[in-house]
Amino acid sequence: MLAIRLPAELETRLEALARATGRTKTFYVREAITAHLEDLEDFYLADQRLADLRAGATQTVALEDVLKRYDLED
Structure with missing residues (x-):
């Protein structure tokens, strides 16, 4: 269960979309989260x-070395 507060304009847009399509607001919120969660991760x-x-805790590997390994x- 998740409860969120949305800005009034966003809530109005979400309600209009839900009414126009016959879907629930929850459906569209779930769709939006699903679509963007992987990008955020x-x-x-x-x-x-x-x-x-930058902290020196890891190093890079040259692409040529990865391809060879x-x-x-080609």
């Missing part, structure tokens, strides 16, 4: 990896 993972790189060279 990817963004925060990349941000953490960049912070680790996994036998992906």
Whole structure:
């Protein structure tokens, strides 16, 4: 269970969409979260990896080395 407060304009738009389509507001909120959650996870993972790189906690690997290691060279 999740309860959220939306700005009035967003709530109005969501209600209008639900009425126009015969779907529930919950349906559209679930769809929006599903569509964007993976992008958000990817963004925060990349941000953490960049912070680790800048802090010297991790190193990069040259693309050529990766291709060679996994036998992906042309």
